[in-house]
Amino acid sequence: MDDLEAMENLVRRARQERPPATDAAAGALRRIRASAGRPVRILPLSLVAAAAAVAAAVVLALAIHAWNASADPQAALFPTVEVAAL
Amino acid sequence: MPRPYKRAGTLITLGKAIPLAAGALAMYNVGTVDETDRRDIAASLGGDEAAFARLIRRHEPAVAALAWRFTRDLAEREELVQDVFVEAYFGLEGFRGDAPLEHWLRRIATRVGYRFWKRRSQRGREAPLADLDPPAPPGETDPAAAGAAVQALLSRLPPPERLVLTLMYFDDCSVQEIAGRMGWSRAMVKMRAHRARRRLKAIAQREHLLERLGWTT
Secondary structure (H helix, E strand, O other): OOHHHHHHHHHHHHOOOOOOOOOOHHHHHHHHHHHHHOOOOOHHHHHHHHHHHHHHHHHHHHHHHHHHHOOOHHHHHOHHHHHHHO | OOOOOOOOOOOOOOOOOOOOHHHHHHHOOOOOOOHHHHHHHHHHHOOOHHHHHHHHHHHHHHHHHHHHOOOOOHHHHHHHHHHHHHHHHHHHHHOOOOOOHHHHHHHHHHHHHHHHHHHHHHOOOOOOOOOOOOOOOHHHOOHHHHHHHHHHHHOOOOHHHHHHHHHHHHOOOOHHHHHHHHOOOHHHHHHHHHHHHHHHHHHHHHOOHHHHHOOOO
16 A cells, blocks of 8 residues: 555545534624624725825826926927937 | 526625515525525525524534534634634625525635635644554544544645645545636646645655554555
């Protein structure tokens, strides 16, 4: 008999094992009640969302300001082209 | 023809009667789900705690037997069984009813057990392999001792390979079933089974399994 055959023999015997009984109903229901009654904590999420919104607004304001400050926005984007043309 | 069961709704809490329960019962016109289960599922979705307790009691032996293959520690197993039913409760809305409830619970139990092994393997725990006491011929080995020995050997495998062999050995799962249960491809399951057997053979040799079992001739 080799090791794998021995293993298969063990598995055949192990399949006949009767596991001890459990009584999980009370514990599971208690945990379900506890989970269902727990309020969802949205405050941290709200803070992150607010911070992201403020950051986005600042970036947008700076971008608009920069755009308006340039005389010809399209020319300002390609200054090197003008130099090359000269 | 199985019909998918979908219901618009948010969190169902026990003890809250939701008027959709009667409608849910009507939508469960599927032959594959046991009639008693179907009634209790609908009642559970309606917030009937006693109905869900009946579901637990009816399916607990099957779930506990599978959980036993994930841990032989009684307290850990009890927690795993609870995890399965808690997860089942909160996922009950997603149960499509196109297969018996027990299949669905086995799928959840497999995933819960797999997560448990992955957590445990990070801590580097593996069961010790004890000698059989008393030694017995192959056909007369004490089933509990054989079970402990098999699980100790399997615990030396990485969780994915251990899972494949555990489901094949103890839950009579085919490659297709394991792939479906875990969301893996069939090729991956086959490869893991092949690797697991090869690795297991090496482990058995290293651990002198035959000598420990007293099966050397």
